[in-house]
Amino acid sequence: MVNLTAEETNGYWLKSSENKMIFRKELTFSTNQHEDLIDITREINTVISDSDIHNGVCNIYIPHATSGVLINENDDPNIIEDVLGVLRKLAPRGTFLHDRIDGNGDAHVKSAIIGPSESIPFENDRLILGTWQSVMLCEFDGPKQSRKVIITLID
Numbered sequence: 001m002v003n004l005t006a007e008e009t010n011g012y013w014l015k016s017s018e019n020k021m022i023f024r025k026e027l028t029f030s031t032n033q034h035e036d037l038i039d040i041t042r043e044i045n046t047v048i049s050d051s052d053i054h055n056g057v058c059n060i061y062i063p064h065a066t067s068g069v070l071i072n073e074n075d076d077p078n079i080i081e082d083v084l085g086v087l088r089k090l091a092p093r094g095t096f097l098h099d100r101i102d103g104n105g106d107a108h109v110k111s112a113i114i115g116p117s118e119s120i121p122f123e124n125d126r127l128i129l130g131t132w133q134s135v136m137l138c139e140f141d142g143p144k145q146s147r148k149v150i151i152t153l154i155d
């Protein structure tokens with residue numbers, strides 16, 4: 001038997017529409033360091049406010065095998081360093097079978113741990129994020145000239 005302990009709130013309709021809309025936009029960023037986390041929260045909110053969808057779910061997907069998307073605090077830069085420190089302990093450079101191919105096995109493993117996408121609800125043209133939460137593009141085998149971020153808005 002499943003014992004549900006989570007506190008429930010009432011669900012509510014943001015909009016009663018029979019014609020659901022999906023809006024997609026691709027952004028491109030360059031990264032500056034070998035391992036880099038870039039705050040893309042503002043750019044995503046701009047995509048949302050420029051679209052015709054004001055309430056819904058925003059999916060952020062990064063189609064690169066050495067990248068990822070992370071939601072966490074970007075106010076204290078130590079947190080990013082702490083996350084990178086843990087990833088470096090879990091996946092030390094130069095210790096992977098894939099290094100025989102192109103030397104970046106650790107970057108693939110870090111990407112696999114962080115994951116390529118997140119879905120975040122948005123309301124009134126803004127992502128619903130906690131006070132200290134930011135959305136960050138992660139690159140573990142940079143610097144890269146061109147990292148795509150695919151944003152899909154679903155109303």
Ligand code: ZN
Pocket residue numbers: 098101102103104105108
């Ligand atoms: Zn590789």
